[in-house]
Amino acid sequence: xxxxxxxxxxxxxxxxxxxxxxxxxxxxxxxxxxxxxxxxxxxxxxxxxxxxxxxxxxxxxxxxxxxxxxxxxxxxxxxxxxxxxxxxxxxxxxxxxxxxxxxxxxxxxxxxxxxxxxxxxxxxxxxxxxxxxxxxxxxxxxxxxxxxxxxxxxxxxxxxxxxxxxxxxxxxxxxxxxxxxxxxxxxxxxxxxxxxxxxxxxxxxxxxxxxxxxxxxxxxxxxxxxxxxxxxxxxxxxxxxxxxxxxxxxxxxxxxxxxxxxxxxxxxxxxxxxxxxxxxxxxxxxxxxxxxxxxxxxxxxxxxxxxxxxxxxxxxxxxxxxxxxxxxxxxxxxxxxxxxxxxxxxxxxxxxxxx
Numbered sequence: 590x591x592x593x594x595x596x597x598x599x600x601x602x603x604x605x606x607x608x609x610x611x612x613x614x615x616x617x618x619x620x621x622x623x624x625x626x627x628x629x630x631x632x633x634x635x636x637x638x639x640x641x642x643x644x645x646x647x648x649x650x651x652x653x654x655x656x657x658x659x660x661x662x663x664x665x666x667x668x669x670x671x672x673x674x675x676x677x678x679x680x681x682x683x684x685x686x687x688x689x690x691x692x693x694x695x696x697x698x699x700x701x702x703x704x705x706x707x708x709x710x711x712x713x714x715x716x717x718x719x720x721x722x723x724x725x726x727x728x729x730x731x732x733x734x735x736x737x738x739x740x741x742x743x744x745x746x747x748x749x750x751x752x753x754x755x756x757x758x759x760x761x762x763x764x765x766x767x768x769x770x771x772x773x774x775x776x777x778x779x780x781x782x783x784x785x786x787x788x789x790x791x792x793x794x795x796x797x798x799x800x801x802x803x804x805x806x807x808x809x810x811x812x813x814x815x816x817x818x819x820x821x822x823x824x825x826x827x828x829x830x831x832x833x834x835x836x837x838x839x840x841x842x843x844x845x846x847x848x849x850x851x852x853x854x855x856x857x858x859x860x861x862x863x864x865x866x867x868x869x870x871x872x873x874x875x876x877x878x879x880x881x882x883x884x885x886x887x888x889x890x891x892x893x894x895x896x897x898x899x900x901x902x903x904x905x906x907x908x909x910x911x912x913x914x915x916x917x918x919x920x921x922x923x924x925x926x927x928x929x930x931x932x933x934x935x936x937x938x939x940x941x942x943x944x
Contacts, residue, residue, distance in 0.1 A: 610710045614678045616644040624839035631842040631892040645677045647837040650704045651684025669707045680711040701742040712749045714742040719758040719783045728758030752780040768807040780815040793934040798942040805832030822902040823855045845892035854925040872897035
């Protein structure tokens with residue numbers, strides 16, 4: 590049986606672009622895919638359905654595969670959407686990130702086959718993550734090995750769409766070569782790997798902006814571009830403006846564990862800033878809290894607030910695209926962000942990209 594790939598319709602203005610799967614699942618772009626781990630979810634699936642308008646998620650297939658009971662369940666015919674009790678678009682990750690810190694004892698062919706067989710809408714190869722500190726010779730070797738794994742994966746995938754992962758580390762020419770290689774391989778979905786660390790340090794967009802603009806120019810207007818690991822509400826509107834469509838992250842939980850409260854302008858860790866009226870939130874958590882400290886002191890509640898903030902940011906970007914006012918939204922975000930975080934390089938780097 591043949592399956593059609595995921596495809597993006599781009600026949601109209603930007604706000605009409607959408608991601609559609611062979612299963613009939615569809616979502617407008619941009620799209621955020623929260624990371625969901627069934628055995629350790631800080632925000633459980635029943636709360637997703639009750640409080641959030643979540644259209645897709647990403648699940649780590651490596652964790653599913655390495656658990657014998659779960660692997661047996663899928664071998665017996667369980668399907669991923671039924672297993673999660675979630676009917677939106679599901680992307681799976683291969684465990685590549687875990688490969689940074691441990692030996693996976695896992696072959697690319699094995700984990701790609703597993704993802705495809707369990708019914709993921711979009712699957713990921715076992716790419717080789719390239720941190721900013723990798724030297725050029727290492728970055729190039731990892732890039733070439735990743736391309737080889739993508740070619741192998743493309744010959745395996747039957748039910749799903751394969752994400753072609755761009756690597757290349759901190760070297761723009763390698764990033765361009767990688768994007769060109771992915772297009773030549775014939776992937777229909779591009780995921781930008783190892784990019785978020787370049788932004789996280791000082792909120793400098795310059796390198797990220799150059800990578801995304803190059804990737805979009807090489808890929809053309811129709812291929813969706815996904816930024817792995819992007820999940821800060823203050824960065825997502827800028828990434829959309831630079832050419833990205835899809836994002837995933839577990840940031841909503843990680844920020845909460847660290848005591849960080851997300852806002853559209855940057856995360857804060859002082860409840861008194863909310864008390865002082867610097868920011869007000871209408872999410873289901875904050876609207877019933879007796880005081881901001883109650884949210885900060887409850888990690889699950891804080892994670893739920895953070896997830897709501899991310900999803901609301903995506904809605905705001907969609908509205909801004911539909912009304913042709915994304916530039917105005919970016920200006921509003923930047924003004925508040927720089928007032929709160931004057932040491933940030935967001936403004937300077939954005940000016941440099943658009944100078």
